[in-house]
Structure formats: structure tokens, C-alpha cells
Amino acid sequence: MTHIVWDWNGTLFHDSDAVVSATNEIFRPYGLAPIDLDGFRSVYCRPIWVAYERMIGRALEEGEWELLDRGFHDHYHRLMEACLLAEGAVASLAAWGDSGRSQSLLSMWQHERLVPKIAEFGIDHHFTRVDGLRPSGRADHKADHMEAHVRALDLDPAKVVVIGDSVDDGIAAQHVGARAILYTGGMTSRAELAALGFPVVDSLSDAMDLI
Template identity: 50%
Template sequence: MIETGTDVIASHIVWDWNGTLLNDNDAVLAAVNDVCAGFGRPALTLEQWREVYMRPVLKCYEQVLARTFTAAEWAEVDRLYHQRYDQLFSTCALAEGAVDLLKAWRDSGRTQSLLSMWFHNQLVPAVADFGLDDLFQRVDGLRSEVGGDSKAEHLAQHIEAQGLNPASVVLIGDVVDDALAAAEVGTGCILVTTGVMSRTSLVSTGAPVADSLTAALALLPTRSR
């Protein structure tokens, strides 16, 4: 079980993007299956992908494709995945109720920001296209050329850049790595089942688990951190 909080009520939410605020599961699965095809593996179902998904994502693909990767091969995995994902991004929609929930949190006088492991130069315009940029006091994506690593260091930098006390922050995300990052940095964490990880895996962290963003936010007023 992961220890994910202290006894302070959260005044700032760090939102995850993919699978949390953005419903992109269909695009993710299509992109994963392009990788599988590129390495001669049959396609996966969403449930199969949820059962094996982990970070660092390299380990996940090594398990799925039953091989280890050279640096060049891992770069090819990343290329195949993002080529297909980018093609399908326009078909993705925000999670149900996301805009109203974000506005309500902002209008309550509390603050929020967005931290994603998706590439920063794509994340920022996407957030603007969805009309969300004025709802966050900071938006950070991945600034390296190849993704897939842990979120912890990025979360620490994201919080420090805003001058926040980690004990006043709760991270809302959809994968085990969100809980691991929160525990390492000292923030709270609530996980949602709307993304690419099984409920069993999420529950195993010890973090609260909700089936929607509305349910996740409903945990905050009664949950001490």
C-alpha cells in the first residue's frame, strides 16, 4: 500500500490529462496495436492492455512483445505509437463533466494545474483548443523527445515551479504511477478508472479510487490529507 497524504485539506489539484481529463482510450489502443503490428504481435483488447499497463512503459512493451529493446528499437516504438495517436487525436473528447468540474473548482477560489506525460508542444495547443487554458495556473507536458518514464520527478518540478506546499496538493490521475509519484513527492492522490489501467491495479496502491471525475471530486471535502 502506498502512503499518499497528510492531514491537510487539499487546496490545489494537479490534473492528469490522458485517460483522466481526456477520454482517449480508443486512440491509445489503436496506437498500441500499431506498435504490436510493427513487431509482429496480434492486436490487444482494451482490457488486455489495462491488465499489462505499467510505467516505465518500456517494461510494459517488453512484456507484451516478449523482447528487450535497443535504444533504436524503443525510439521506433515511440514513433509508431505517437504517429497513430496523433492521427486519431481529433476524435478524442473531454471526459464527461470535465469542463463544469474544472470551472467549479476554479470558481470556488481554489487552484489547479495540469501535468501530463504527453509532449508539451502538443499538449499546450490541445488544451487551448478545448478552451481550458484559462482554467489552469500552469500546464506542463513532457519536454524530452521520447516518453514513457516515471512521473515523480516531473511532479516535483511542477509543484516547485508554482511555489506550492505538496501537502496542500492532490493529484488526480488514472494509473499506478500517479500514486507512486504522489507518494514520492508528498501530495495526496485520487485515481480514476477511466483510463488504461485495471481497477485491481489502482486499488492495490491504497489510494482512493473513483469511477468518474465527479466521484473523484466528491471524495475531496471529506478526505483529510
């Protein structure tokens, strides 16, 4: 492997507490009991509105998804300010760069928020390219974004490994013909990650050891 495509939320950026807390905030008016990370993982799926329907036990009404989504991001963008990089993130990025190999970042988070955030952590120099979700982009599937990302970097997919925390990361890697290592630091359960057939790790340092 000569190139890593990193995911951001739940992988390099340890934001699970913010995600769970923001979710609890938007469902507070519904009278739902607060959930913890394991509880969230038990209902989490993509698209996220399906997970919301699981939580409230009914189909969302017209316009309800938009209100919940807007509310979630309002809370998340406030709560994430207390979040840090995942354990081992800085060391992993530095070690890979020091080996003379390349790495990039592909996220489904808003591009205009992603770029200053990685600069704030002082890790932007590690990446040959950073792509987040731009205003005109669709957030439904990561696979198409991965295809465009790999093409823009003129990479041989056979030499690429994707490191991410979700089923979408694994599917995106499969879509372009890359390998993947899936990390349990995000919202998806280990069992669901393992079902894709890719290696599953509990730390970023374990992912680097596998490579």
C-alpha cells in the same frame, strides 16, 4: 484541499481508444491479434517497453524500441484527433474554479503539443500553470516533474490533491507529500491503482465528491 494537480492523458483527456488503436497498429506487422482495452490493461506497465516485451513474448532487439515508440506516436497523434475530454471534465474544472480554489495541469505528454490542445478545448484558463514534458526532460518518472511543478507554484503539498489515472500519479503525489485520487479512465487496472492505498474512482465527478 486548496489545489488540484490534474493529469492529462487518460484523466481529463479520454484517449484510451487512441492508445489501444495505435498500439494495435504498431504490432500489426508482428502478426499479433488486436487487443481491446482490457487486454491492454492486463499487460500495461511502466516503462512501456516492458509491456511491449510482454505482448511479443521476447526481449526487444537493439533499436526496436525506438522504432515502435516512433510508430506509436505517429499513429497516436493522428488517432487522438477524434478523442474528447473525459465525461465530467469541464464541469469539474468549472466547479473547482468557481469555489475560489486553484488548479494546474502536469502531464508527461509533450509540452508543445499539450498547450495548444488544451486551448483547443477551451479549458486553458482554468489552470494557474501547465507543464508538459519539454525536449530536455526525461519521461521515466513523474515524481521529479511533480516536485518541480509544486515548487514552481509555491504550493503547500499538504493542501494539494493529485488526480490522475496511473500508478505514476500516485507515486508522484507520495513523493511530494500530497494526496491523490486515482481514476480508472486510463490504461491501469483498478486493482493496480488500489494497491497504492489511495482512493480509486470511476468518474471525475466521484473524485470531486471525495474532495
